[in-house]
Amino acid sequence: xxxxxxxxxxxxxxxxxxxxxxxxxxxxxxxxxxxxxxxxxxxxxxxxxxxxxxxxxxxxxxxxxxxxxxxxxxxxxxxxxxxxxxxxxxxxxxxxxxxxxxxxxxxxxxxxxxxxxxxxxxxxxxxxxxxxxxxxxxxxxxxxxxxxx
Ligand code: CA2
Numbered sequence: 001x002x003x004x005x006x007x008x009x010x011x012x013x014x015x016x017x018x019x020x021x022x023x024x025x026x027x028x029x030x031x032x033x034x035x036x037x038x039x040x041x042x043x044x045x046x047x048x049x050x051x052x053x054x055x056x057x058x059x060x061x062x063x064x065x066x067x068x069x070x071x072x073x074x075x076x077x078x079x080x081x082x083x084x085x086x087x088x089x090x091x092x093x094x095x096x097x098x099x100x101x102x103x104x105x106x107x108x109x110x111x112x113x114x115x116x117x118x119x120x121x122x123x124x125x126x127x128x129x130x131x132x133x134x135x136x137x138x139x140x141x142x143x144x145x146x147x148x149x
Contacts, residue, residue, distance in 0.1 A: 001045055003073045003143060005064050006035045007109050008050040009057055012015030015106075017133075021138050024133055035077070038138045042145050044074065055082055058093045065097025074148045075100030075126070077140040082120045084109075093119040100126040100148055102140040106133055 008028065010091055011069065029118040032048040039046045055072035067073035078101050078102050083090055094101050101124070108131025127143045129136040 001043060002071065003045050003047050003067070004035075004039050004062050004144060005060065005073060005078075006032060006046050006048045006077040007057065007060055007064075007076050007078045007136065008048075008142075009079060009083050010052040012081055013052070014078060024106065026134050031137055034134065035137050035141060038141045042141075044141075044145070046141075047073075054087060054089060057083065058089055061090070061093040061099055061101075062097050065099045068099060073146045075102070077102045077104055077127075077137060077144055078121070079106070079137075080121050082125045083116055084121050087120050091124055094121065094124040095117045100144060102127045102129065102144045102147075104128075104136045105130045106136060107131060 013028055015031065016025055017022055028050060035046045051057050061076065064073055064076050065129065068075065076099055080087065081088055103121045103125040126147050129139045132139055
């Protein structure tokens, strides 16, 4: 059974604790539980990670790349948080490791501050889900399965 990595970047561990108008009331644990249920519907298992550190996220992408090549993993559903708008290093990691990544944003970044309108991740993403709330992770899992079939 191949796995799906659900990877969350900085501050997403705070989900459900503040800014509910932007990110809803559900916690990261709720999101991860939803992802597990969705993946299971298609016979897959999720592996959920969250880090506030860019290098740890890069290492996770590299690891996913190796496990995809070994046939153990399908790809990554990734909310890079604010690193979306700053990280050339994550862009390079996704491109270099040849990882199918579905980029997910809970909020509609295009209706927010101008600095959130640009993503370094989108040009190397296999797909993008924006502004669908935490349901975006479920859509991201469906999209990844569809794209890698
Ligand atoms: O909309 C998204 O999913 C974002 O990736 C969330 C990031 C933000 O920097 C991106 O522009 C868009 C921020 C995640 C912070 O999450 C919090 C959750 C609850 C309380 C505080 C922060």
